[in-house]
Amino acid sequence: MSPSVDTAQAPVLEVSGLTVEFPGVRALDGVDLDIRAGEVHALVGENGAGKSTLLKVLGGVYTPSAGTVRLRGEVYAPRRPSDAHAHGIAVIYQEFTLFPDLTVAENVYAGREPHSRWSRGIRYGQMRAGCRELFGILGVNIDPDARVADLSVSEQQLVEIAKALGADGQVIVMDEPTAALSKEEVERLLDVVRRLRDEGRSVVYVSHRLEEVFAVADRATILRDGRLVRTLAIAATDEDKLVRLMVGRDIDSVFHREAVAEGRVVLRLDSVSAGRHLRDVSLDVRAGEVVGIGGVAGAGQAELTQAVFGALPLRAGHMELDGQRFAPSTPADALAAGVGFLHEDRKHAGILPDLSVRQNLTVTVLDRLRHGFARLLSRQAEERTYTEYGSRLRVRATGPEQLISELSGGNQQKVLLARALAPGGRVLVLNEPTRGVDIGAKAEIHALINELTAAGAAVIMVSSDLPELLGTSDRVVVLSRGRVVGVLEGQDRTEENVVVCATTGRRIGVAA
Amino acid sequence: MTTAAPERAVRAADPRARLSRAIENAPLAVPLVLIAVVLTVATDRFLSVDNLTNVVVAAGIVAIPGLAMTLCIAMGEFDLSVGSTVSLTGAVTCTWIVGGHPAGLAMVVGLLVGAAVGLLNGLVVTKLGVTPFIATLATLVIVRGVSLAYTGGRDAIVSSSTLKFLAAGRVFGVPMPVVLTAVTALAAWWVVNRTRFGRWVCAIGSNREAARMSGLPVDRIRTTVYVIVGVAGGIWGLLISSQLQKGSGQLGLGFELDAITIVVIGGTSLLGGRASVVGTLLGAVLIETIRNGLNLLNTPPAYQRISIGLLLVVALTIQALRRNAPAEALDDV
Numbered sequence: 001m002s003p004s005v006d007t008a009q010a011p012v013l014e015v016s017g018l019t020v021e022f023p024g025v026r027a028l029d030g031v032d033l034d035i036r037a038g039e040v041h042a043l044v045g046e047n048g049a050g051k052s053t054l055l056k057v058l059g060g061v062y063t064p065s066a067g068t069v070r071l072r073g074e075v076y077a078p079r080r081p082s083d084a085h086a087h088g089i090a091v092i093y094q095e096f097t098l099f100p101d102l103t104v105a106e107n108v109y110a111g112r113e114p115h116s117r118w119s120r121g122i123r124y125g126q127m128r129a130g131c132r133e134l135f136g137i138l139g140v141n142i143d144p145d146a147r148v149a150d151l152s153v154s155e156q157q158l159v160e161i162a163k164a165l166g167a168d169g170q171v172i173v174m175d176e177p178t179a180a181l182s183k184e185e186v187e188r189l190l191d192v193v194r195r196l197r198d199e200g201r202s203v204v205y206v207s208h209r210l211e212e213v214f215a216v217a218d219r220a221t222i223l224r225d226g227r228l229v230r231t232l233a234i235a236a237t238d239e240d241k242l243v244r245l246m247v248g249r250d251i252d253s254v255f256h257r258e259a260v261a262e263g264r265v266v267l268r269l270d271s272v273s274a275g276r277h278l279r280d281v282s283l284d285v286r287a288g289e290v291v292g293i294g295g296v297a298g299a300g301q302a303e304l305t306q307a308v309f310g311a312l313p314l315r316a317g318h319m320e321l322d323g324q325r326f327a328p329s330t331p332a333d334a335l336a337a338g339v340g341f342l343h344e345d346r347k348h349a350g351i352l353p354d355l356s357v358r359q360n361l362t363v364t365v366l367d368r369l370r371h372g373f374a375r376l377l378s379r380q381a382e383e384r385t386y387t388e389y390g391s392r393l394r395v396r397a398t399g400p401e402q403l404i405s406e407l408s409g410g411n412q413q414k415v416l417l418a419r420a421l422a423p424g425g426r427v428l429v430l431n432e433p434t435r436g437v438d439i440g441a442k443a444e445i446h447a448l449i450n451e452l453t454a455a456g457a458a459v460i461m462v463s464s465d466l467p468e469l470l471g472t473s474d475r476v477v478v479l480s481r482g483r484v485v486g487v488l489e490g491q492d493r494t495e496e497n498v499v500v501c502a503t504t505g506r507r508i509g510v511a512a
Numbered sequence: 513m514t515t516a517a518p519e520r521a522v523r524a525a526d527p528r529a530r531l532s533r534a535i536e537n538a539p540l541a542v543p544l545v546l547i548a549v550v551l552t553v554a555t556d557r558f559l560s561v562d563n564l565t566n567v568v569v570a571a572g573i574v575a576i577p578g579l580a581m582t583l584c585i586a587m588g589e590f591d592l593s594v595g596s597t598v599s600l601t602g603a604v605t606c607t608w609i610v611g612g613h614p615a616g617l618a619m620v621v622g623l624l625v626g627a628a629v630g631l632l633n634g635l636v637v638t639k640l641g642v643t644p645f646i647a648t649l650a651t652l653v654i655v656r657g658v659s660l661a662y663t664g665g666r667d668a669i670v671s672s673s674t675l676k677f678l679a680a681g682r683v684f685g686v687p688m689p690v691v692l693t694a695v696t697a698l699a700a701w702w703v704v705n706r707t708r709f710g711r712w713v714c715a716i717g718s719n720r721e722a723a724r725m726s727g728l729p730v731d732r733i734r735t736t737v738y739v740i741v742g743v744a745g746g747i748w749g750l751l752i753s754s755q756l757q758k759g760s761g762q763l764g765l766g767f768e769l770d771a772i773t774i775v776v777i778g779g780t781s782l783l784g785g786r787a788s789v790v791g792t793l794l795g796a797v798l799i800e801t802i803r804n805g806l807n808l809l810n811t812p813p814a815y816q817r818i819s820i821g822l823l824l825v826v827a828l829t830i831q832a833l834r835r836n837a838p839a840e841a842l843d844d845v
Contacts, residue, residue, distance in 0.1 A: 331727035352718040354785025366708040
């Protein structure tokens with residue numbers, strides 16, 4: 001621990017020598033940590049550094065193999081999640097734990113519904129009033145009677161936080177809370193975090209986005225490969241230093257988009273409408289070009305990419321690939337035409353959890369890997385594919401036979417990227433290619449995109465991470481309510497312009 | 513990273529993978545051996561050639577639909593209608609034979625009926641979007657009704673040497689059902705481990721949405737699997753009718769549970785994503801050994817049901833324990 005840290009204040013939560021072992025893996029190795037009252041404590045580190053494991057120990061999901069946790073001086077050894085709740089520790093995981101079919105109020109009070117002593121009937125009025133009060137504290141306006149499934153991701157996030165507050169959480173732990181939020185929503189969330197701190201609660205804040213860490217945290221603890229690197233005061237450090245501590249080596253955190261000579265148009269969208277949102281979108285993507293798609297969450301990005309991939313039928317308009325009519329009616333058609341696709345939802349529409357890394361990587365190209373009269377799968381060809389793409393993306397696995405569900409999120413993402421590349425990679429449709437991915441892997445993925453475009457690939461990239469969107473694309477197309485409101489090139493390609501277009505719908509670089 | 517690194521990693525992982533594959537079927541082999549030893553000591557007939565042949569033939573007969581069901585369960589779905597398919601196939605084949613058609617033709621027609629039932633299941637599940645449980649439950653009732661209506665409630669008794677050969681014949685001294693099972697098992701192992709189709713089935717069972725977004729023809733594969741189960745149910749029906757020399761609307765009652773039970777006891781997860789062909793075979797042998805043993809010990813049939821039910825609970829508990837232990841712990845480390 002850094003000696004520069006002020007130790008006068010007594011910690012609320014004190015972790016010492018925490019070790020967590022799984023068969024074959026030591027996920028945490030003798031980690032020390034102290035969380036004070038009224039502080040925002042950032043927990044940073046690359047994927048696989050042990051952050052999620054630490055959170056799950058605090059949340060009562062994992063039992064440590066060694067070490068202790070003390071809560072206000074007393075030993076805290078939760079055996080199940082309900083123990084954590086009872087001690088006022090609320091962990092908000094990346095994957096929400098809400099009931100989508102229940103209302104907001106029912107979720108906020110899940111497990112501790114106020115009820116009448118005589119009839120055992122739930123007091124809905126009291127729940128609604130309590131919700132409004134909690135949302136008041138958070139400075140947001142969400143209808144307590146809305147069904148959670150109908151809320152946006154950011155609203156669901158806020159419901160999770162309200163639930164933690166309502167349960168009188170004194171230590172609130174947030175795992176990548178902004179991963180799916182737009183810039184405006186992130187600002188609102190950071191305000192909420194500051195409010196929580198000002199109320200004297202402690203917030204443990206896990207994020208890959210360092211600008212958020214610097215915007216909101218008082219101290220930061222850096223983990224690497226399951227070990228504590230250091231705890232330091234945010235005021236006494238800067239981004240470069242933190243990145244160096246996280247990765248243990250120097251990394252250029254600024255994206256370099258190498259300019260590529262303009263190629264011919266590979267993919268053309270002409271007045272395409274699809275799904276519920278997407279209206280009248282026209283777009284050219286050239287060989288060697290990265291077209292970034294920006295906008296607030298749900299502005300039509302998913303519809304656009306799925307339409308190109310044949311997963312969503314067009315309602316109007318048409319597409320061309322290499323000057324030929326391109327009308328994929330299924331993803332298989334798009335794959336056959338050489339379009340690779342990365343879904344934004346890794347868990348639900350990406351990984352095949354019961355299958356190995358090799359099997360996950362090759363699932364879209366099995367046709368190419370069959371041989372002989374009986375068209376059987378060739379194990380050698382599959383392993384060659386794994387070696388080729390797996391090593392190019394530096395997938396960290398014990399080997400091709402490891403189950404993908406055993407890898408960290410960032411490594412799963414690399415396998416899925418390899419899957420998207422395997423069909424040939426002339427046209428790549430990448431949704432949030434670095435969501436939930438650590439900074440080292442992020443740089444590798446960006447370098448790979450450069451490499452692919454240098455070889456002539458045409459890339460459409462959706463990203464809600466503004467520096468990434470601007471840094472890795474040649475042209476940024478901003479969507480708002482399903483329409484193109486901004487085409488930002490050259491000098492116009494600024495964060496401000498993206499935000500203005502996305503949030504106000506004002507047009508830049510597009511005829512009205 | 514050097515290019516040599518992944519290869520080194522492969523070698524390092526291999527012994528562990530091989531070991532875990534070797535002990536995968538241990539939960540089945542151990543009780544099987546124990547029961548065999550107990551029966552050998554407790555009865556004087558268990559270890560006779562005739563009795564063991566009976567066990568193996570019975571296991572083989574249930575293994576054929578079980579292997580098809582393995583695919584279906586690996587796909588994350590299951591088919592409750594096979595018992596009714598058994599009845600309808602046997603009824604159609606026997607009625608055709610009674611009506612003077614050649615037995616070979618009658619058997620082919622029977623199998624086509626099985627395939628048709630499978631196709632119906634597949635289309636209702638994929639095109640109408642009905643969940644497999646409900647869709648195949650409906651088919652179970654409908655097909656049973658069709659079978660009863662078709663036979664008019666009477667047994668179609670046949671004496672066809674061709675049909676009889678299916679269950680009672682021998683090829684080079686090996687009983688026909690065992691030959692059929694061996695062929696089916698090899699084919700199933702091949703499909704699961706070496707073909708694109710088998711990989712796709714497991715991919716769909718593991719994450720259907722991801723499979724769809726990977727360009728897999730999900731509905732076509734699902735339909736095909738139901739047709740395979742239908743045909744396997746048809747083969748089962750022919751074998752049963754061959755054994756009994758009759759077709760009837762009453763045959764095959766509750767058989768669907770036998771087929772599903774041996775798959776689950778064999779270790780194929782009901783959640784889908786993985787298929788164990790060897791496990792299903794062992795599951796079939798285990799169940800038939802228990803049945804045989806209880807018969808030899810003169811236990812009333814009701815106790816057979818109870819013991820197989822208990823075995824199912826034990827198998828599912830083992831599955832649940834395995835699932836909750838290391839795999840989940842490694843998630844998101």
